[in-house]
Amino acid sequence: MTKINLTGQSQEELQAFAESIDEKRFRGKQLFHWIYQRKATDFESMTNIATPLRRKLSGLATLGHLELQKRSVSASGSIKYLFRLADGQLVESVYIPEDDRHTLCVSSQVGCALMCSFCATGKMGFRRNLLTGEIVDQVLCVERDIGRELTNVVFMGMGEPFKNYDAAIKSANLMSHPDGIAIGTRHIVISTAGIIPEIYRFADEGHKFKLAISLHSALNEKRQQLMPISRKWHVQALTEAMKYYIKKSGRRPTIEIVLLKGVNDSYEDAMALKEMVHNMPCKINLIPYNPTIEAFQRPDPRQVDRFANWLLSSKAPVSVRWSKGDDIDAACGQLATQELDELSA
Numbered sequence: 001m002t003k004i005n006l007t008g009q010s011q012e013e014l015q016a017f018a019e020s021i022d023e024k025r026f027r028g029k030q031l032f033h034w035i036y037q038r039k040a041t042d043f044e045s046m047t048n049i050a051t052p053l054r055r056k057l058s059g060l061a062t063l064g065h066l067e068l069q070k071r072s073v074s075a076s077g078s079i080k081y082l083f084r085l086a087d088g089q090l091v092e093s094v095y096i097p098e099d100d101r102h103t104l105c106v107s108s109q110v111g112c113a114l115m116c117s118f119c120a121t122g123k124m125g126f127r128r129n130l131l132t133g134e135i136v137d138q139v140l141c142v143e144r145d146i147g148r149e150l151t152n153v154v155f156m157g158m159g160e161p162f163k164n165y166d167a168a169i170k171s172a173n174l175m176s177h178p179d180g181i182a183i184g185t186r187h188i189v190i191s192t193a194g195i196i197p198e199i200y201r202f203a204d205e206g207h208k209f210k211l212a213i214s215l216h217s218a219l220n221e222k223r224q225q226l227m228p229i230s231r232k233w234h235v236q237a238l239t240e241a242m243k244y245y246i247k248k249s250g251r252r253p254t255i256e257i258v259l260l261k262g263v264n265d266s267y268e269d270a271m272a273l274k275e276m277v278h279n280m281p282c283k284i285n286l287i288p289y290n291p292t293i294e295a296f297q298r299p300d301p302r303q304v305d306r307f308a309n310w311l312l313s314s315k316a317p318v319s320v321r322w323s324k325g326d327d328i329d330a331a332c333g334q335l336a337t338q339e340l341d342e343l344s345a
């Protein structure tokens with residue numbers, strides 16, 4: 001008989017599980033507490049559960065989905081984790097400490113189907129969606145490893161969270177549950193390349209997580225060259241979806257722009273972006289490209305400053321995010337391919 005894996009289950013599901021094995025419902029709440037708040041890795045450590053029941057649970061169920069394969073520490077303090085999944089697939093997470101902020105960048109899929117031209121993850125193609133438990137377990141494993149609680153989670157690792165919507169949302173709900181991991185909903189960012197139906201769904205369902213949109217270009221043709229997904233949904237459709245989200249949620253999404261030298265860092269690009277965000281309450285995040293694909297380069301810092309300045313007169317606050325951890329290939333868009341290449345070599 002295959003054991004049931006409880007990591008990834010909600011409180012209600014754990015209560016139903018308790019009943020299904022002829023135990024009281026409240027045992028489900030206890031399990032929830034042990035799994036998500038105490039980060040237990042086995043049933044033996046669950047001291048408020050009597051020994052016979054602990055044995056019974058060990059016989060029927062397991063905890064955890066990830067096995068640590070490799071851990072690399074960057075000079076900046078970032079740590080890249082490579083995890084092996086039960087079926088042998090590999091997935092990465094990156095821990096980024098910054099003052100009193102402790103952020104984990106999680107993956108939502110093994111590989112990615114979107115094939116954005118500058119993104120290394122896209123080059124490995126799409127392998128599969130992660131299960132809810134495989135997403136939330138990234139948080140549990142890293143909190144155990146660093147010996148402290150994370151304050152922030154960003155869905156900016158491998159994969160497109162809105163192409164694995166249910167698992168992404170359920171895992172984010174588990175991360176924010178006050179009886180468990182308890183990371184504030186506003187400290188969880190879901191980043192999407194712009195899967196339009198799911199932006200509407202996210203807005204309609206009223207989730208409190210932050211939404212980030214990878215725009216990269218407000219010019220339709222240019223965006224289509226960088227992001228094939230944009231051939232299906234044009235910039236205009238994305239703008240409308242964002243406006244709908246803003247109206248429905250009362251929140252400001254973040255627009256992400258990966259700045260690529262000579263590709264999308266010109267005055268014309270800045271003006272198109274400025275026009276797009278005119279009357280659209282949002283924030284703009286400029287991310288100077290981390291060179292991973294040979295065809296693209298990072299603009300020099302002066303050009304990044306210039307681009308930011310061109311946007312200054314727009315109402316949207318602009319910030320520049322230099323991604324860290326490039327010395328261990330943990331920076332944006334650098335996840336997984338290299339390890340996978342090495343392992344399969």
Ligand code: SAH
Binds near residue numbers: 119158214256258323
């Ligand atoms: N699929 C989602 C989330 C994953 S990528 C999305 O597209 O939003 C998270 C962010 O990192 C995206 O904005 C992506 O465009 C950006 N990114 C990818 N490769 C990068 C690189 N080499 N340097 C900097 N940012 C990169």
